[in-house]
Amino acid sequence: MSIKVQPYTATPAEPVSEAPGVVVRWVIGEADGAPNFAMRVFDVPPGGASPFHAHWFEHEVFILAGRGHVKTEQGDLPFEQGYVVFVPGGEMHQFVNDGDDVLRFICVIPHVRPGAK
Amino acid sequence: MSIKVQPYTATPAEPVSEAPGVVVRWVIGEADGAPNFAMRVFDVPPGGASPFHAHWFEHEVFILAGRGHVKTEQGDLPFEQGYVVFVPGGEMHQFVNDGDDVLRFICVIPHVRPGAK
Numbered sequence: 001m002s003i004k005v006q007p008y009t010a011t012p013a014e015p016v017s018e019a020p021g022v023v024v025r026w027v028i029g030e031a032d033g034a035p036n037f038a039m040r041v042f043d044v045p046p047g048g049a050s051p052f053h054a055h056w057f058e059h060e061v062f063i064l065a066g067r068g069h070v071k072t073e074q075g076d077l078p079f080e081q082g083y084v085v086f087v088p089g090g091e092m093h094q095f096v097n098d099g100d101d102v103l104r105f106i107c108v109i110p111h112v113r114p115g116a117k
Numbered sequence: 118m119s120i121k122v123q124p125y126t127a128t129p130a131e132p133v134s135e136a137p138g139v140v141v142r143w144v145i146g147e148a149d150g151a152p153n154f155a156m157r158v159f160d161v162p163p164g165g166a167s168p169f170h171a172h173w174f175e176h177e178v179f180i181l182a183g184r185g186h187v188k189t190e191q192g193d194l195p196f197e198q199g200y201v202v203f204v205p206g207g208e209m210h211q212f213v214n215d216g217d218d219v220l221r222f223i224c225v226i227p228h229v230r231p232g233a234k
Contacts, residue, residue: 039177062125
């Protein structure tokens with residue numbers, strides 16, 4: 001296991017099956033020896049969105065480019081470049097691109113572990 | 118605990134005692150209910166650097182602005198905006214600003230837990 005330094009674009013972009021047009025790069029993960037959590041970079045095209053869903057794990061997000069909103073059960077929360085978003089586990093959420101350009105964000109999640117709550 | 122959406126600059130910048138001129142914002146952390154890891158944003162001024170040190174926990178880093186290098190025991194690894202850096206626990210490392218502008222990066226670390234390895 002060693003220190004890794006590379007452009008985020010060196011990681012191949014993969015389609016996200018539940019979100020047409022959305023791609024994800026797993027830029028730091030278990031393959032790098034990351035023991036606790038993974039960093040991903042998502043690109044959402046204009047008019048695109050992630051699924052409206054909930055899951056046991058949290059999201060820690062930083063908006064790199066573009067603008068949009070998080071759809072929640074309490075209403076829509078707008079964001080733009082330079083915003084942070086924390087989604088606790090169990091909360092319904094959806095990232096929606098409201099702009100004319102790509103929405104790009106970092107999303108960090110814990111590794112799935114036996115006994116994880 | 119609820120979904121948080123705000124500019125990263127809404128979090129106060131704190132000085133980093135071991136690194137003159139460097140400031141950190143804990144943009145998502147235990148105060149938000151984050152259960153596993155914390156997201157910080159560092160600003161390193163031109164000519165500045167983080168300490169050259171090692172610790173038990175890993176870093177997952179994304180370079181938001183500027184350019185520089187990671188000093189390691191295996192040599193210097195250059196980076197610029199859009200690079201990712203993974204530093205495993207136990208590896209000596211230092212983030213150095215080589216540019217004329219601020220070096221800004223996200224750095225995610227696990228919470229300290231009893232029994233953490």
